[in-house]
Ligand SMILES: Nc1ncnc2c1ncn2[C@@H]1O[C@H](COP(=O)(O)OP(=O)(O)O)[C@@H](O)[C@H]1O
C-alpha cells in the first residue's frame with residue numbers, strides 16, 4: 001500500500017520557487033490500477049519519482065507497505081526499491097551494450113543471484129513477454145515495442161509489488177502502445193499495483209482510477225466504473 | 235553482486251569503447267613495462283657488479299697508503315706518510331687469521347717481444363696473487379714463491395697481451411722486455427673478461443720488487459689480504475691496523491674490507507635502481523591521469539545508465555564500487571600488459587647485450603601489478619565519487 005501525506009516538492013529555478021508538488025495526499029491500495037494524467041509540467045513525473053523514492057519530498061510523509069520510507073537512509077531505500085518497485089520509462093533506458101537477456105538479468109545480477117538461477121528466471125520472462133527469440137539481441141536491434149517489453153521484463157524480474165510507469169507508451173506507435181498497455185494491465189491482473197502516467201486520454205480511460213494533476217495538485221481523483229460507461233454508451 | 239558478474243559487466247563496459255580503453259590501458263602498460271624493465275636492468279646490474287667484485291673472494295681486505303678521512307684522501311701525497319713496504323706484507327702474513335697477502339704495485343709500461351710491442355698495465359705482485367685473487371693460469375705457472383726482495387725476473391701474461399705479442403706461437407719460455415728490463419714468460423692467464431670497463435686480460439704480472447724498481451717507487455700501492463672465514467672482517471681489520479700502526483708509528487694507511495666496499499657499492503646501485511624505478515613511476519602517473527580522464531568521460535556518457543541502476547535499487551556505494559572497480563580493472567589489464575612488455579623487454583636486452591644481464595624478481599613483478607591497481611584505484615576515486623553522488627532523477631533525465 002502506498003500512502004502519501006501532504007507531499008511538497010519545490011524546485012528553485014533561479015530565484016523562483018517552482019512547486020512541482022504541493023500538498024499532495026493520496027493512497028493507493030495493493031493491486032490498484034491508477035492512471036495519472038495532466039498537462040505537461042503538472043508534476044506527474046515528480047509524483048512518480050517520490051513514490052519510487054528516487055527523489056525526496058521537501059516535506060510530507062510517505063509510507064510504503066507500512067514502512068516510513070522518507071525516514072530511511074539512502075542505502076535502505078535502495079534495498080526496498082530493488083525488491084518492491086519496478087520502474088518503466090518513456091525512453092526505455094536499456095543498457096545499449098547488453099543483450100535483451102542481460103538487460104533483463106541486470107537487477108538479478110546486481111543483487112548477486114547465481115548465474116544458473118538467473119538463467120531460469122530470465123528465460124521464463126523472455127518467453128512470457130514474447131521475446132524468446134530476441135534474447136541475444138542488443139537494444140539497437142529491437143523495435144520500440146520490443147524494447148519496452150524488455151524494460152517491463154526487467155522491471156518485473158524482481159517480482160515487485162508496484163510498477164511505476166512514466167509515459168510507457170509515449171515513445172511508441174499506437175499499436176505497440178496498446179500492446180505495452182495490455183502487458184502492464186495483465187501484470188496488474190496478477191496483483192501488481194500499477195501506477196501509470198500517460199498523456200493519452202484513451203489509455204487513461206482504461207484504468208479504473210484516474211488522477212488528474214494540475215500545477216502540482218491533484219485536481220480530480222475518481223473511480224471509473226466500467227458499468228457506468230456501459231450505461232452511458234448504449 | 236558476484237565477482238565474475240562484476241568482471242563481465244566491467245569488461246563489457248570497457249569493450250564498448252575498445253580503442254579508448256586500449257589506449258588508456260596502454261598508458262599504464264607502458265608505465266608498468268618501464269618500471270619492470272628498468273628495475274630488472276638495475277637489479278641485474280646490481281647482481282652483476284656484486285658478482286664481479288666478489289669473484290676475487292669475499293674475505294679480502296685492502297690496505298692503501300695514506301689515510302682516507304671524511305674530507306677525502308689526504309696524506310697520499312703528503313711526505314710524512316711512510317711507504318707501505320714488502321716487509322709490511324711479510325709481517326702481516328704472520329697474523330694467524332691472515333691466510334695470504336699480496337703486495338701490489340701497478341703502472342703502465344711497454345712490453346716488447348721480438349718485433350711486437352704493446353703498452354699495457356703492469357701488476358707488480360707475488361706468488362700469492364693467484365690465490366688471493368683466484369686467478370687461474372691457462373698455461374705454465376704463476377710467479378714462483380721467490381724471496382720477495384730477490385725475486386727472479388719472471389713474468390706472467392694476461393690472455394690479451396699473450397695474443398697480441400705471440401699470436402698462435404708458443405709464449406712460454408720466451409723472453410720479453412718490460413720497460414727495458416728482460417723477463418722470461420713462465421705462464422699465461424686465463425681470460426677474465428672486463429670489470430666495469432677495465433680489460434683484465436690486458437695485463438702483465440711481474441714480481442712486486444721488480445715493479446717498484448721499474449716505476450721507481452718506494453711504496454706499494456696496495457696490500458691485499460685474504461683472511462679466514464672464521465673471523466669477521468672487522469676483527470681482522472682491527473688486528474691489521476694495530477700491527478701496521480705499530481710498524482709505522484701512526485695510522486698513515488687506509489683499510490678497506492670487502493664487506494664495506496660491497497655495502498657502499500650496493501648502496502649506490504640500490505639508489506640507481508630506485509631512481510630508475512621512479513622514472514617509470516612518472517610514466518605510471520601519466521597513465522593514471524589517462525585513467526582519470528577516461529573514467530570521467532565514461533561517467534558522463536553513462537549518466538543515464540547510472541540513473542537506471544539507481545532506479546533498479548542500486549545504492550550509492552555500489553555505484554561507487556562499480557566505477558572504482560572499472561578503473562582498477564582497466565589499470566590492472568594495462569599492468570598485466572606492462573608486465574609482459576617489461577619481462578619481454580628485459581629478456582630481449584639480455585639477449586642483445588649479454589654483458590648487461592637483467593634480473594626480474596617476482597617481488598617487483600607482483601608489486602608492479604599492485605601498483606597498477608593502486609594507480610587505477612586512485613585515478614578512479616574522483617569520477618566514481620561523482621557517479622555515486624549524482625541525483626538519480628537528474629541522471630535519468632540525461633538520456
Ligand atoms: N530538477 C528540476 N529542477 C527544476 N525544476 C524542475 C525539476 N524537475 C521538475 N521541475 C519542474 O517541476 C514541475 C513538474 O515537473 P514534472 O513532474 O516533470 O512534470 P510532468 O511530468 O507532469 O510533465 C515542472 O514545472 C518542472 O519544470
Ligand SMILES: [Mg+2]
Pocket residue numbers: 044045046
Ligand atoms: Mg513527466
